[in-house]
Amino acid sequence: MAQNHELIKSTSEDTKPRRYVFVLLNEFTLLSFAAAIDCLRLANLMSGQDLYHWEVVGETGDEVSSSTGVRFKLDGGLDELRRDDVIILCGGRAVAANTSQKILNWLRRESRKGVVVGGLCTASYTMAKAGLLNDKRATIHWQNQDSFTEEFQDVELTKSVFQVDGNRMSTAGGTSSIDLFLHIIADNHGEELANSVADQQIYSSIRTDQDTQRLSIPTRIGVRHPKLSRVIQIMETNIEDPISPSTLAKDVDMSTRQLERLFRRYLNRSPKRYYMELRLQKARNLLMQTDMSVINVALACGFSSPSHFSKCYRSHYNTTPYRERGALASRLSI
Incomplete structure (x- = not known):
């Protein structure tokens, strides 16, 4: 200094x-x-x-x-x-x-x-x-x-x-x-x-209480496509009640097929898969940070049944929601 x-x-x-x-x-x-x-x-x-x-x-x-x-x-x-x-x-x-x-x-x-x-x-x-x-x-x-x-x-x-x-x-x-x-x-x-x-401090970009803490969606996903960003924003604000791909496409004035191609091209996955990953990410946060029951976590993330939630969770994280929470409890007790 x-x-x-x-x-x-x-x-x-x-x-x-x-x-x-x-x-x-x-x-x-x-x-x-x-x-x-x-x-x-x-x-x-x-x-x-x-x-x-x-x-x-x-x-x-x-x-x-x-x-x-x-x-x-x-x-x-x-x-x-x-x-x-x-x-x-x-x-x-x-x-x-x-x-x-x-x-x-x-x-x-x-x-x-x-x-x-x-x-x-x-x-x-x-x-x-x-x-x-x-x-x-x-x-x-x-x-x-x-x-x-x-x-x-x-x-x-x-x-x-x-x-x-x-x-x-x-x-x-x-x-x-x-x-x-x-x-x-x-x-x-x-x-x-x-x-x-x-x-x-060589801190050249002072932020105010009007600045948001996360990167913009285009910066976060590394893609500057306005319609893709808009669809992801809609997904992130509708986790508990997921919106169908056809409705999402209609919201940004696209066909469902165009939306599929857009996600495949830029994110190498379908809109449905990307949406599922967002919901599972929120579910994992709730499991790790709250005392909510697994059933309530499932409902908060748009899953209609615990069995479907558990199946999807295991497919993505290679463990069940119950084991995830049990593993967390074990680490905290050490």
Whole structure:
């Protein structure tokens, strides 16, 4: 990093340091945490002022493991905080299993003081479980959106990279932590300082809460064909009640045969097969991330019977839904 930099003074008259308390859940995502805390470090460096303090805590008060297996020594446990502190929950893998009753009770107690609470990556689950996101807008990593929507119907879930609603904040994970914390720094101390922090991180495309977290369909599938993209979008938003290929073709002003050729040419599979894979992918997410029964998972993914669901699942994943869930339970108990 360049050592010669111009100091960017805060535009805020109140430069009393704000303390951020990072709560690391077991198997937290390292990138999300590191990206967030580095923004605060750089804000202090680039301003030449002590704008932010932080500490890293967890349920045990001792140490915690990230999803990479790297272990972190904690500064302390779940102690009582000041009202002007900011809690940042850092989630990752198996967030439901790593959300304990102790964490939930602590969050509820601290939130009653009016403390600002944010969640990185999958930590929106923990916030929602504690009841902190009822009637709030929030986001979570795209892979967890299906299960989150099934469990927390009082939360207005968005597909944004980050979301701020009152004193609740959430991100989708990965580098979206940078976007949220640049937003916070700009709000606290001005755009010039936030841009200076982004420059130090060589982060040239700052996103807002209006940006979505996933690549566009053309980029994701590597094909720029407007009608193909539109059909895939319709499929992705109609998993529970699948639409027939003939109806899909009609929706984009094509014949069924033309649609078949389009999928074969660009994706090397039929529309029916591609649709099935989308439904099975959602089913696997629900099996791995929720306590929904296999029957309810089947219904949520457009399968009329458990036997048909099991047959299709086994053909695609080489295991049954029941064995998949059993294998997950075994791994979590180790």
